[in-house]
Amino acid sequence: MDRSASASENGVEHTIMVDLGDRAYPVEIGHGVRHRIREHLPTSAMRAAVVTQTNIPVEVDTGLEQRVFTIGDGEAHKVPATVHELCRDFAQWGLNRNDVVVGVGGGIVTDLAGFAASVYHRGVPVIHVPTTLLGQIDAAIGGKTGVNLVEGKNLMGSYWQPAAVLCDLNTLDSLPEREFRAGLGELAKYHFLGGGQLDELPLAQRVAASVRIKADAVMADEREGGRRALLNYGHTLGHALETSSDHALLHGEAVAVGIVYAAEVAAAMGRIDADRVAEHRRVIGAYDLPMRPPPGIDFGDVRPLFGRDKKALTGVTFILDGDAGCEIVDDVPDEALEAAWAALCR
Ligand code: GLY
Numbered sequence: 001m002d003r004s005a006s007a008s009e010n011g012v013e014h015t016i017m018v019d020l021g022d023r024a025y026p027v028e029i030g031h032g033v034r035h036r037i038r039e040h041l042p043t044s045a046m047r048a049a050v051v052t053q054t055n056i057p058v059e060v061d062t063g064l065e066q067r068v069f070t071i072g073d074g075e076a077h078k079v080p081a082t083v084h085e086l087c088r089d090f091a092q093w094g095l096n097r098n099d100v101v102v103g104v105g106g107g108i109v110t111d112l113a114g115f116a117a118s119v120y121h122r123g124v125p126v127i128h129v130p131t132t133l134l135g136q137i138d139a140a141i142g143g144k145t146g147v148n149l150v151e152g153k154n155l156m157g158s159y160w161q162p163a164a165v166l167c168d169l170n171t172l173d174s175l176p177e178r179e180f181r182a183g184l185g186e187l188a189k190y191h192f193l194g195g196g197q198l199d200e201l202p203l204a205q206r207v208a209a210s211v212r213i214k215a216d217a218v219m220a221d222e223r224e225g226g227r228r229a230l231l232n233y234g235h236t237l238g239h240a241l242e243t244s245s246d247h248a249l250l251h252g253e254a255v256a257v258g259i260v261y262a263a264e265v266a267a268a269m270g271r272i273d274a275d276r277v278a279e280h281r282r283v284i285g286a287y288d289l290p291m292r293p294p295p296g297i298d299f300g301d302v303r304p305l306f307g308r309d310k311k312a313l314t315g316v317t318f319i320l321d322g323d324a325g326c327e328i329v330d331d332v333p334d335e336a337l338e339a340a341w342a343a344l345c346r
Pocket of ligand 1: 138231
């Protein structure tokens with residue numbers, strides 16, 4: 001796909017408001033929109049703490065007294081110690097609650113920057129500049145922040161809505177091909193959450209359509225009492241594959257397999273027909289994403305991990321497609337899980 005088919009530099013092609021009353025904020029999408037950051041800074045801010053990683057070649061210029069704080073690359077750094085270090089660094093610099101934190105990077109960076117911003121001085125404003133497709137259509141929007149504990153992913157965190165999210169499509173140009181494609185796995189879920197044939201749209205419109213679906217879910221259910229959980233379509237097997245393969249699959253790749261699996265589970269339960277399963281496979285195939293578990297992973301490896309998903313309230317819970325669209329289904333029978341696994345591996 002042409003990532004850089006472009007409108008004008010610094011041009012906002014789409015603005016989507018996440019309307020949460022006095023915490024409402026815009027998500028701007030377009031080429032060069034990160035250069036509009038000054039429009040979104042809190043008027044009280046004198047300093048900007050930019051949280052990023054050394055391998056992210058994206059600069060922002062807030063026009064304020066600005067300092068860059070780099071964090072390590074990879075999930076191993078998405079831990080409480082990194083937030084502690086960031087907060088200590090902020091304190092030593094003299095950042096205060098009138099200032100601003102800016103997260104520039106993928107989901108790990110914006111989750112960490114958002115969490116640090118939410119607890120430092122009991123909360124300072126944060127602006128996100130997501131530099132991955134996955135960040136632009138999901139992670140940076142909606143206020144979920146967090147870190148991993150030894151016991152599991154994202155077990156410690158907060159809801160801390162940003163003041164703005166700037167989805168600069170130019171930043172995607174430097175993404176390695178595999179990482180960009182993995183982001184399409186997260187995008188694929190929006191096809192089945194009301195997005196329709198997103199693969200036919202140019203990139204800016206795809207991102208905007210995905211952000212709109214996400215924003216609607218967040219506005220309806222900020223703290224994930226119900227509807228927001230639908231955003232985890234494909235994630236129950238996806239998370240299990242990430243863990244059981246020791247992250248041999250990227251998150252979006254694992255979600256892609258998980259989406260096909262969810263379709264097979266829904267079919268095994270008689271919720272959808274073969275054509276609808278084929279449509280799931282068509283979308284994942286159109287994005288050139290995997291549809292099978294990696295070699296060496298068996299049902300016995302993933303089945304025990306389904307129950308550990310923190311969204312599971314009772315037995316094994318899946319988001320499943322059906323006549324009324326995707327919905328949360330509790331107590332999915334083991335026979336359906338097994339039959340779907342067999343279909344996935346066929
Ligand atoms: N990534 C799912 C959510 O933000 O709720």
